[in-house]
Amino acid sequence: MANVTFHENPVTLLGSEIKVGDSAPNFSVLSNDLKEVTLNDYKDKVKLISVVPSVDTGVCSEQTKRFNDEASEVANAHVLTVSMDLPFAQKRWRTVNKVENLDLLSDHRNAEFGEKYGVLIQELRLLARSIFVVDSTNTVTYVEYVEEVSNHPDYAKALEAAKAAK
Template sequence: MERKDAITFGGSPLTLIGKELLVGDTAPNFTVTKTDLSPLSLKEFLGKTIVISAMPSIDTPVCEIQTIRFNKEIEKLQDVVLLTISMDLPFALNRFCGAKDIKNAITTSDYKDREFSHNYGLYIKELGLISRAVIIIDKNGKIRYTEYLKEITEEPDYTKALEALKKY
């Protein structure tokens, strides 16, 4: 399913592949690649609250800010898993995490199969990247919060996401 003009990049319209998920939907499973090249599946974290911080590339200023901010905020919470997902290669993610002291986020890549970005309606057709979004999944695998940003160069609303997270 193509969603034309669903988002913009610097004001220019882009096409997203897949369906935007809604609060109340069951979170689709996916497998991404961790920094050590091993697979990671969403179902490994059922029973915990999951925050997905999706972004185009860790090597951009907004993505860096988003990763550092959520990494810092999650440190204060218990029983919450933070998955940061981009199209960056695992080697770049590993380098970034070491340089920025990212210890609370599980940084992963969707470069291999693009299963996450397609299942969550975040694959940018023209760029081959993931659009920016924040998704919170409760312990039962239900989506409880979504923010699909319309302009991918903008930061998510951290306050709203963190307030929603505290409910689950």
């Protein structure tokens, strides 16, 4: 498993680490209108999945806004942001921040995404900051588990991977 810290303290990630070349696990999360959403809902599309602990924190907010702004530059990919925030909080944050170019999804109900992608922090029941690019055949083409949860991911590499995916 990836070695991840939260404010420099080691944390335990539950689930299996995803690697490039793996088949992306299907998952069930909630949209902001409380509808179930799965990976299969994005069938035949490239997916850039941005994972954040909570959109109501500084780095997470910046990360989500950045991918929202960059989404139009990645015309072949659909951008998803997954967090443990309640759908109501995500919807409020989305409205206040005028985020319209990505899907903001909640894993709060059963942490299925977190466990299947190996990003559920056992000690905090939050998701570890990470990026996954999944191609149109649901093969993982890029993975970044950010070593320190409070740090930013490598935006350029993630966007480059999404643009290159078919």
